[in-house]
Amino acid sequence: MQAEHFARLAAGVFVAVALAVAVLGGAGREEEPASEASVPSSAIPANPLRAEMIRCARIGEAAIHDAACLETWAENRRRFLSANDDWIRDRLPVPPRIKPEAR
Incomplete structure (x- = not known):
């Protein structure tokens, strides 16, 4: 009888803690929908x-x-x-020329 009583008490405590965490965790979050108007124009790149x-x-x-x-x-x-673009070819280093060794 005591084991059954303890199991019910533990389940009740677990549910109470889970509800408290859910309520406290979600209380501080009020998400507002993202809209393009809320983004400052300076954040949008010129490119x-x-x-x-x-x-x-x-x-x-x-x-x-x-x-x-x-x-x-x-x-x-x-x-x-x-x-193949010129802008990348101009920035690539030129590989050194290797002279063949005389044997």
Whole structure:
């Protein structure tokens, strides 16, 4: 009889603690919906590609079906993976010429 009573008491204490944690943990959080108007204009970069990347990130899963986001991602991949551009070739170090050894 005492074991059954102790088990019920322990379950009641567990539920009370869980409720207290849930109430106190959620009391300080009042999330307001994120909107583009709440973001200061200084936080949005001047680079149009970067600004579009941020917009696509904000719209979430809908960006998968957004044609502008698909084009932006393709352009970003092209810029990232392209090594044929002059601007990158000018910045690459020139490898030293190795003279063949005389035997």
